[in-house]
Amino acid sequence: MTNILRAFGSDNYAGVLPEIMSALAKEGLSKTHARAYGSDDVSHEARLLIKQKFNSSSNDSSPGVYFVFNGTGANILSILACTRSYNAVICSDVSHIYCDESSSPETVTGVRLIAIPATENGKIDINQIEEKLDRLGDMHGAQPKMLSIAQPTEYGTVYTIDELKQLSVLAKKYKLYFHMDGARLFNAVSALNCSLSDITTSVGVDILSLGGTKAGLMYGEAVVVFNESLLENDIDGDNPLKYCHKQVMQLASKQRFIAVQFLTLLQNDLWKKSSEHSNSMAQLFKKRLESIPKKNDKQLIRITKPVETNAIFVEIPQDWYEPLSTAFPFYIWRKKSFEVRLMCSFDTTEDDIEQFMNIINELIQK
Template identity: 55%
Template sequence: MLCADISHFYNDESSAPETFTGCRFFPVLTNQQGKLDAAAIEKRIIRKGDIHFAQPKMISVTQSTEYGTVYTPEHLKEIALLAKKHDLYFHIDGSRFFNAAARLKCSLKEISTDIGVDILSLGGTKIGMMYGEAVVVFNRQLADHIRYKQKQVMQLASKTRFIAAQFETLLTEDLWRRPALHANAMAQKLCKGLSQHRSVRVTMPVEANVVFAILPAHLIEPLQQAFPFYIWNEATNEVRLMCSYDTTEEDINAFLTLLNQLHNT
């Protein structure tokens, strides 16, 4: 499996993918925006056919990325063509796939089937579902076996109709677009407010529903007491500030107000 060196399931899943699949993960260095380039991936596709070397079989990208940046359809198409060239499957980790589509102002189809994706992990909870994720298999050869794999890895839940009903509603008339656009807009508002603060530096382009920023070290803990957030890099005091479908403008204003108050005390 070829994936980004910052990939969530490479770094943060307690080796679950390796445990269940028996695959070896090959991390590929991303560019400064956390995206994989086709050229960088191809450099890692080496020694195919060599019995002494782990053989690549899949490329996986995250959309939107772990840094909250978004692959364009053209960028994804380049990777899809590379996968086809080397007889590899193409997988998208789409826990925030809806936010990416909202950013691109495109349909879900335009960044999945239209570019040749084989498998899509489609997130539901981050867009507002109570629970449930979906594995969407577009490759017909793989689709024939997916039901058995679902059962074998203990993912066949009872009463799956309650998961399906949520997805059906979410996908009807593109209902997903409304919460995705809202979350993205809240991230933009937060970014604008932080950018006006001289002691704060936004470190990544804000393209989906997350803002990465370096905060003054002494402000992080008191801010976390009121607004739980994740410290991305403790060495540089870079934090990850997530916005969601239920983030309000009042939430953003309250965060910025507290930041100013703490800075001035």
């Protein structure tokens, strides 16, 4: 088996931020026991800090934050919070819930995913959303109840604050809940040079899947509820999400080990250090790729998407893939044009990029 040392396949390939590992070790080696299933002090402190960072209006006695194991779990719990089985979720046709979570969103929640063709930069065209809403109130059609976007998109591009406001206004007009898949939200915030609340609570996002793993956590994500009505819509007047949390097998018994990671990530803006670094490495990578000379008056590579966060999409010669991916594993995004995705992480180094470029230079000389 090949020993993979470094990779550009995904920021999931990276290890754990040293600060996160230290916090986990400290919590794990403590001789003090703690209540299970999120009733511990660390989970409570982490929930309050997340609400503070996002300027959430949710009151302190309301849970508002649900720690989960993974991104698929976060998205499924978010969908369950906003829909019933006869509803539909509008998303892009390159979204993670549509393309990369198998059939689990539809199987577990019972909803239908209505996919809108993404724009060239991976965004949802606001003009196409209304076309999917012409059967509202028709019992024969699945009823759209959620608009889900990824920020950043699957192409690493970011929705501007104005674009988010426009989507939010449209969602409110048609009484759709506005969901944000923020698996790499911290990268988007750094790219826009704004606050966490500027692209969530301030633009009317109702519920957020907040990513942690790709930002440097060992594991763990969170569902953050900004619209308090989502916590109060049970037929018995009880909070339905606490039951859904368990039902979809995302309630950790030792939840404090997820919570302490988020606590550490958000304290002293560690998230910002991580995301700014991975974004800056992507910019350096882009610059180095653009420096590749032509061969026989032919451009050898083509960067296909704007590089705005920590992802680079580039078309390369097909015979480059094996030698490059053997040294630094990465994914083919589109086989027809041999477009590949290169992802930078919190621990990507300039030397990683230079070694990758050295292999390219050797291939050019052949």
